[in-house]
Amino acid sequence: MAGTVNPDLQAERDRISFEQEALTNAIDGTPEKTEKRRKYANLALNDPDFDMTSYNFLSRSEKYGAAVEKTVKMIKKIGKLGITDPTDLYIYRSHIFPNESTSFTLHADMFIPTLMGQASPKQQSKWLPKALTLQIIGTYAQTELGHGTFIRGLETTATYDEKTEEFVIHSPTRTSLKWWPGNLGKSTNHAIVMAQLIVKGQNYGPHPFIVQIRSLENHMPQPGVTLGDIGPKFGYDANDNGFMQFDHVRIPRENMLMKHSRVEPDGTYIKAKNSKLTYGTMVFVRSVLIRDVAALSLAQCATIAIRYSCVRRQSEIKPGAGEPKVMDYRAQQAKLFPQLATAYAFLFVAQEMENIYFSVNSEIDRGEIDRLPELHGLSSALKAFTTDWAVVGMEICRRSCGGHGFSHCSGIPKIYVNALPGVTYEGENTVMYLQAARYLVKCVNMAKRGDQLPGSVAFLNKKPAPKSSITEDVNMVDLVEAYRARAYYLVHMASFELDREIKNGMASYDAWNECAVALVMAAKAYGHYVVVEAFAKKLETLTNNQVPASVIGVLTLLGKLYALHGILENSGDFMSENYLSKQQKSFIYNGFLYALKSLRPDAVGLVDAFEFPDKVLDSVLGRYDGRVYENMLEWAMKDELNKTQVHESYFKHIRPFVKQASKL
Numbered sequence: 149m150a151g152t153v154n155p156d157l158q159a160e161r162d163r164i165s166f167e168q169e170a171l172t173n174a175i176d177g178t179p180e181k182t183e184k185r186r187k188y189a190n191l192a193l194n195d196p197d198f199d200m201t202s203y204n205f206l207s208r209s210e211k212y213g214a215a216v217e218k219t220v221k222m223i224k225k226i227g228k229l230g231i232t233d234p235t236d237l238y239i240y241r242s243h244i245f246p247n248e249s250t251s252f253t254l255h256a257d258m259f260i261p262t263l264m265g266q267a268s269p270k271q272q273s274k275w276l277p278k279a280l281t282l283q284i285i286g287t288y289a290q291t292e293l294g295h296g297t298f299i300r301g302l303e304t305t306a307t308y309d310e311k312t313e314e315f316v317i318h319s320p321t322r323t324s325l326k327w328w329p330g331n332l333g334k335s336t337n338h339a340i341v342m343a344q345l346i347v348k349g350q351n352y353g354p355h356p357f358i359v360q361i362r363s364l365e366n367h368m369p370q371p372g373v374t375l376g377d378i379g380p381k382f383g384y385d386a387n388d389n390g391f392m393q394f395d396h397v398r399i400p401r402e403n404m405l406m407k408h409s410r411v412e413p414d415g416t417y418i419k420a421k422n423s424k425l426t427y428g429t430m431v432f433v434r435s436v437l438i439r440d441v442a443a444l445s446l447a448q449c450a451t452i453a454i455r456y457s458c459v460r461r462q463s464e465i466k467p468g469a470g471e472p473k474v475m476d477y478r479a480q481q482a483k484l485f486p487q488l489a490t491a492y493a494f495l496f497v498a499q500e501m502e503n504i505y506f507s508v509n510s511e512i513d514r515g516e517i518d519r520l521p522e523l524h525g526l527s528s529a530l531k532a533f534t535t536d537w538a539v540v541g542m543e544i545c546r547r548s549c550g551g552h553g554f555s556h557c558s559g560i561p562k563i564y565v566n567a568l569p570g571v572t573y574e575g576e577n578t579v580m581y582l583q584a585a586r587y588l589v590k591c592v593n594m595a596k597r598g599d600q601l602p603g604s605v606a607f608l609n610k611k612p613a614p615k616s617s618i619t620e621d622v623n624m625v626d627l628v629e630a631y632r633a634r635a636y637y638l639v640h641m642a643s644f645e646l647d648r649e650i651k652n653g654m655a656s657y658d659a660w661n662e663c664a665v666a667l668v669m670a671a672k673a674y675g676h677y678v679v680v681e682a683f684a685k686k687l688e689t690l691t692n693n694q695v696p697a698s699v700i701g702v703l704t705l706l707g708k709l710y711a712l713h714g715i716l717e718n719s720g721d722f723m724s725e726n727y728l729s730k731q732q733k734s735f736i737y738n739g740f741l742y743a744l745k746s747l748r749p750d751a752v753g754l755v756d757a758f759e760f761p762d763k764v765l766d767s768v769l770g771r772y773d774g775r776v777y778e779n780m781l782e783w784a785m786k787d788e789l790n791k792t793q794v795h796e797s798y799f800k801h802i803r804p805f806v807k808q809a810s811k812l
């Protein structure tokens with residue numbers, strides 16, 4: 149019956165043990181934040197102007213065209229509605245473009261943040277009003293055909309000409325072509341270009357420059373600029389990731405973004421307090437990705453897979469007793485509940501990362517840069533750790549939907565391919581782990597000298613107990629301590645290996661490469677520890693804020709499940725040096741099984757609490773009403789192949805072939 153909820157799903161909702169609204173508030177951060185999210189989400193969702201053809205049935209060019217059309221409509225609405233706060237804008241946008249790029253994604257997420265973080269106040273007053281009102285539309289053009297990771301290896305040059313007080317932007321080689329920048333192929337007319345700054349023959353390294361790349365009149369490339377789209381990709385269809393070549397393009401001196409370092413008219417170079425401040429936009433996006441790409445994408449896939457698993461019936465548990473919901477198979481719970489718990493864990497650690505980002509950033513704005521290394525180390529580790537696990541988890545969710553998980557009707561492929569490049573962009577994950585490890589190794593040496601380490605690395609100041617105190621009644625405190633111990637030992641082990649190679653006469657750079665396996669393991673263990681600890685801290689905060697006990701109860705189970713699952717998956721680490729005994733390992737295993745069983749009745753409630761609207765999930769399998777079978781056929785009929793009964797290729801190829809074959 150249309151309009152009613154599938155009784156199997158309704159039965160799940162009827163037995164939820166906790167106060168769902170309070171949990172939703174905890175996910176959002178506060179009740180006020182929930183209210184705000186709902187307000188801006190509903191503005192987008194209830195607007196008939198944004199009811200467009202389903203994304204899944206469009207060609208790449210149509211997807212791009214639809215994105216441009218929707219983007220322009222959205223911008224007009226934003227003006228009318230007077231939405232200005234970045235978070236409100238983000239909520240509004242993400243309900244119009246769920247798991248898709250807008251034509252101005254890079255403009256909003258990197259071009260404007262770069263102007264805010266890298267331009268001097270005078271430059272900001274010139275460029276920001278134009279950017280905020282879309283008189284200019286920009287992207288962030290750093291990566292080249294030959295170099296993405298190694299920014300110091302970029303080949304694009306910005307050579308200062310003192311006579312004209314201009315920079316000459318040039319692409320000297322084929323590998324220096326800018327390659328990948330989002331929205332560069334077709335949409336934008338300006339770019340922040342990262343180029344090697346050359347003044348009086350001296351190279352001062354990569355710096356940001358603002359360059360007009362297309363005419364504001366007819367959108368044709370500016371003289372000396374060659375532009376295009378880089379072609380089809382694994383996903384990200386609506387985004388016109390592009391290429392760009394410069395042939396001695398002149399820009400005024402004032403177009404170098406000069407908040408941190410400057411070039412005076414006479415060519416005098418004034419260097420930044422820390423040259424890595426130039427990389428600030430990447431740190432910002434890495435911090436944001438943890439929630440907006442890793443946590444939310446995984447939470448959406450878990451929602452789809454768990455709802456569907458409560459509607460899907462298959463096989464038998466007890467012979468002859470009928471087909472159970474696939475959610476009732478313990479093996480299905482063991483696949484999906486850890487993904488659900490991970491989504492929660494990533495949402496909570498993202499809240500912490502956001503607080504740290506803003507606090508360190510305001511210190512930087514005051515000229516205090518002491519905490520920059522921690523911000524870089526932590527955001528690198530968490531960006532890599534959360535995106536790595538999110539894509540693994542999303543694939544597990546997809547498989548848990550059986551065959552239908554492979555269809556776009558599940559909604560999972562779209563979410564997955566949108567999140568997948570998060571493991572590569574903004575710093576390839578292995579490279580990010582190694583950056584975090586670089587910081588951790590330094591911290592070990594500082595701790596050895598007796599320095600007190602800050603925030604997330606303070607754990608390196610105190611040697612953990614040699615044995616875990618985990619008992620049969622596993623609790624969050626012991627679990628956090630186990631993760632702390634694992635991170636401590638793996639970081640020390642990597643640091644020890646490095647020192648040993650160097651003492652044995654190896655050059656430090658070769659030793660670094662030799663020890664990369666241990667260093668990556670150490671950074672992963674650090675990321676894992678930070679996530680588990682953030683979960684425990686969130687539980688503490690919620691308890692202190694008198695959140696209902698039912699919510700604390702179910703979240704504690706989820707927190708434990710996340711931590712227990714991680715130990716089972718990495719038991720070698722935890723059992724080395726007998727930190728965890730065989731008996732304790734059995735406590736962990738039993739605790740895991742207990743958590744699966746205990747969470748089962750609340751599974752649907754726990755995903756409903758995320759409040760992803762159907763329009764965002766765009767999933768027949770994960771519909772709120774659970775009416776999956778009633779809608780699959782209708783969905784499939786939208787495909788172009790179903791527009792005619794007999795495809796034209798039959799007349800062109802099959803019929804002539806069959807006719808000919810029948811004559812033989």
Ligand SMILES: CCCCCCCCCCCCCCCCCCCCC/C=C/C(=O)SCCNC(=O)CCNC(=O)[C@H](O)C(C)(C)COP(=O)(O)OP(=O)(O)OC[C@H]1O[C@@H](n2cnc3c(N)ncnc32)[C@H](O)[C@@H]1OP(=O)(O)O
Binds near residue numbers: 300435521575
């Ligand atoms: C948190 C805020 C929440 C806000 C909420 C408000 C809501 C607002 C809404 C916002 C919208 C959100 C939307 C989210 C969706 C986002 C989608 C965006 C689409 C993204 C598209 C993709 C774009 C890109 O990919 S851009 C290109 C990115 N490229 C990279 O990341 C390149 C990676 N490489 C590097 O970063 C470096 O080159 C590196 C680190 C690998 C090495 O650099 P190096 O120059 O070779 O340096 P090295 O010699 O190794 O190190 C020297 C020294 O410097 C330290 N270091 C390096 N980097 C940094 C840094 N960034 N900061 C500080 N320190 C740094 C390094 O550790 C060394 O230190 P020492 O050991 O002490 O010498």
Ligand SMILES: Cc1cc2nc3c(=O)[nH]c(=O)nc-3n(C[C@H](O)[C@H](O)[C@H](O)COP(=O)(O)OP(=O)(O)OC[C@H]3O[C@@H](n4cnc5c(N)ncnc54)[C@H](O)[C@@H]3O)c2cc1C
Binds near residue numbers: 327328572575
């Ligand atoms: C969808 C998408 C959107 C993008 N958008 C933008 C954009 O808007 N603007 C922009 O400027 N760029 C953009 N990029 C580019 C992106 O930032 C780079 O691809 C990314 O930083 C990785 O760099 P790379 O491609 O050079 O990888 P590589 O560095 O070539 O990586 C290849 C392999 O080498 C390994 N490796 C490299 N260096 C090291 C090392 N030091 N130690 C150990 N292993 C190493 C890596 O781990 C990886 O396995 C985008 C990319 C994608 C996929």
